[in-house]
Amino acid sequence: MKVSRTEYNVVFRLAERGGIGAPEELAAELGIPVSTLMSIVERLGNLIEVEERKIAVFTLTEEGSRYKRAGLPELRLCRALERAGGSLNMREVEGVAGLSGREIGIAVGQARKAGWIKIERTDEGRIIRLVSRYSERLQRALEKVDDEVRVELCSEEYAIYKELARRNLVKERIISVRRLKLGRAGLEALSKGLLEVVEEKTVLTSDDIVSGAWRKFRLKYYNVSAKPPRVYPGRRHFYSVFLEEVRRILLEMGFKEAEGPFVELEFWNFDALFQAQDHPAREIHDSYRVKPPNMGRLPGNGVVERVRMTHENGWITGSRGWRYKWSADIARRLILRTQTTAVSVRYLYEHGDEPVKVFALSRNFRPDVLDPTHSMEFHQCEGIVVGDGLTFSHLLGFLKEFANRLGIEKVYFRPAYFPFTEPSVEGYVYHEELGWVEALPGGLFRPEVRLPLGIEKPVLAWGIGIGRLAMAAMGIDDIRDLFTRDLEKIRNARWVRIAEDKL
Numbered sequence: 001m002k003v004s005r006t007e008y009n010v011v012f013r014l015a016e017r018g019g020i021g022a023p024e025e026l027a028a029e030l031g032i033p034v035s036t037l038m039s040i041v042e043r044l045g046n047l048i049e050v051e052e053r054k055i056a057v058f059t060l061t062e063e064g065s066r067y068k069r070a071g072l073p074e075l076r077l078c079r080a081l082e083r084a085g086g087s088l089n090m091r092e093v094e095g096v097a098g099l100s101g102r103e104i105g106i107a108v109g110q111a112r113k114a115g116w117i118k119i120e121r122t123d124e125g126r127i128i129r130l131v132s133r134y135s136e137r138l139q140r141a142l143e144k145v146d147d148e149v150r151v152e153l154c155s156e157e158y159a160i161y162k163e164l165a166r167r168n169l170v171k172e173r174i175i176s177v178r179r180l181k182l183g184r185a186g187l188e189a190l191s192k193g194l195l196e197v198v199e200e201k202t203v204l205t206s207d208d209i210v211s212g213a214w215r216k217f218r219l220k221y222y223n224v225s226a227k228p229p230r231v232y233p234g235r236r237h238f239y240s241v242f243l244e245e246v247r248r249i250l251l252e253m254g255f256k257e258a259e260g261p262f263v264e265l266e267f268w269n270f271d272a273l274f275q276a277q278d279h280p281a282r283e284i285h286d287s288y289r290v291k292p293p294n295m296g297r298l299p300g301n302g303v304v305e306r307v308r309m310t311h312e313n314g315w316i317t318g319s320r321g322w323r324y325k326w327s328a329d330i331a332r333r334l335i336l337r338t339q340t341t342a343v344s345v346r347y348l349y350e351h352g353d354e355p356v357k358v359f360a361l362s363r364n365f366r367p368d369v370l371d372p373t374h375s376m377e378f379h380q381c382e383g384i385v386v387g388d389g390l391t392f393s394h395l396l397g398f399l400k401e402f403a404n405r406l407g408i409e410k411v412y413f414r415p416a417y418f419p420f421t422e423p424s425v426e427g428y429v430y431h432e433e434l435g436w437v438e439a440l441p442g443g444l445f446r447p448e449v450r451l452p453l454g455i456e457k458p459v460l461a462w463g464i465g466i467g468r469l470a471m472a473a474m475g476i477d478d479i480r481d482l483f484t485r486d487l488e489k490i491r492n493a494r495w496v497r498i499a500e501d502k503l
Contacts, residue, residue, distance in 0.1 A: 004200035019182035047186035051179045064169035073107035081130040090126040238493035239482045255357040260343035267331035268342040273420040274448040276322040288336040306452035317447040336365040340382035348453045359383035381464040390458040399440045433477040439468040
């Protein structure tokens with residue numbers, strides 16, 4: 001069999017390695033690219049066999065890294081129960097086990113699911129009891145992960161890491177691992193000296209042809225069916241493309257875009273929206289406060305006085321108000337904006353009672369607990385429609401049409417409560433993995449909001465959780481992935497492929 005020098009070296013070096021070797025290692029030893037090596041292996045036919053298997057690669061998430069250091073919440077709970085003699089009052093758990101409020105819920109849920117604890121109700125409150133020996137197998141698996149850990153599919157170890165992946169403590173990706181093996185034909189060819197090394201040429205000269213020397217050469221093979229290497233051109237992040245699509249849809253529907261400051265007065269963020277300064281409803285939007293100088297200037301033209309009277313006694317809105325002493329000092333405090341509704345009320349104050357359709361698509365900030373559906377920083381798509389004859393049905397029609405234009409077909413509504421709209425609605429969209437997710441809140445601005453701003457006409461208002469709509473549209477089940485820097489996720493995001501057909 002005639003072979004080139006490189007082909008012979010591949011067979012010979014593989015034999016030196018005991019007949020088995022990884023393509024990457026063999027290519028490095030021979031000083032050739034892996035793609036070149038695999039082309040040679042293909043040409044050698046049954047002299048060399050290629051074995052391929054799938055393995056799982058697991059890497060730690062941010063939460064997984066934290067629990068690797070501190071221990072899984074359920075383990076910390078069980079160890080605390082063990083130290084306390086087997087039981088603790090629920091009120092004591094946070095201090096004794098060193099668990100946060102969110103971690104207590106995780107710990108109790110996981111430990112009960114595993115059958116390690118029971119919760120009993122007594123006159124002294126709820127008591128947690130340790131009822132069986134707890135296992136540390138998940139913790140040990142977590143501690144094995146440094147940069148990554150590779151696990152054979154269908155192994156017992158793989159099942160353990162899959163359980164960690166379901167809890168978002170590790171991320172999984174499946175890779176193919178190839179191994180080259182010298183076949184029986186290859187071993188026989190080497191042992192019997194059947195491999196004849198000939199000079200390989202890519203181009204024949206006229207002298208080669210005239211002299212007949214071409215008969216001694218072997219022309220280099222070219223695989224014209226081989227796929228070229230993939231080239232990844234520059235591409236915008238898929239969430240950025242999605243937000244631009246949202247803007248395009250709203251502009252096509254006749255809206256214009258408005259903007260507002262990130263650092264906002266509580267007056268515009270809360271008071272002008274009829275959220276009382278001393279009412280629990282205000283706690284719907286926990287907020288980040290600004291360090292000194294932390295006070296701003298209130299607007300003029302009597303709007304502050306009208307808002308004050310509306311809060312205290314209802315003014316001319318037909319309401320009794322909140323019946324408390326309203327404070328201008330509280331209204332002057334500066335916070336990071338918790339809702340883009342502040343942009344809408346600023347717009348109404350500045351432009352008056354003119355018919356208009358306006359939206360704001362921007363970031364908001366709330367001290368929330370980071371999880372698959374919540375984030376401390378998030379986009380909201382806020383909008384208003386001002387005009388004569390507007391009804392609640394117009395609002396429902398807009399919300400459904402908007403979701404449909406984003407490719408989300410399954411939408412349903414149910415009544416809701418918001419401090420600044422009446423009637424109010426909460427719209428849900430269907431997510432393939434998460435089920436029904438609330439994402440389309442809205443309503444008609446109450447007179448207590450409109451009249452102090454000088455607005456007589458009905459105002460439809462909505463503040464869409466655009467991140468959750470993006471998750472449903474793109475099949476993403478973790479809101480943190482909307483800001484991912486993982487190139488593979490960015491390249492393969494579903495919305496990128498949809499949007500490219502439209503742009």
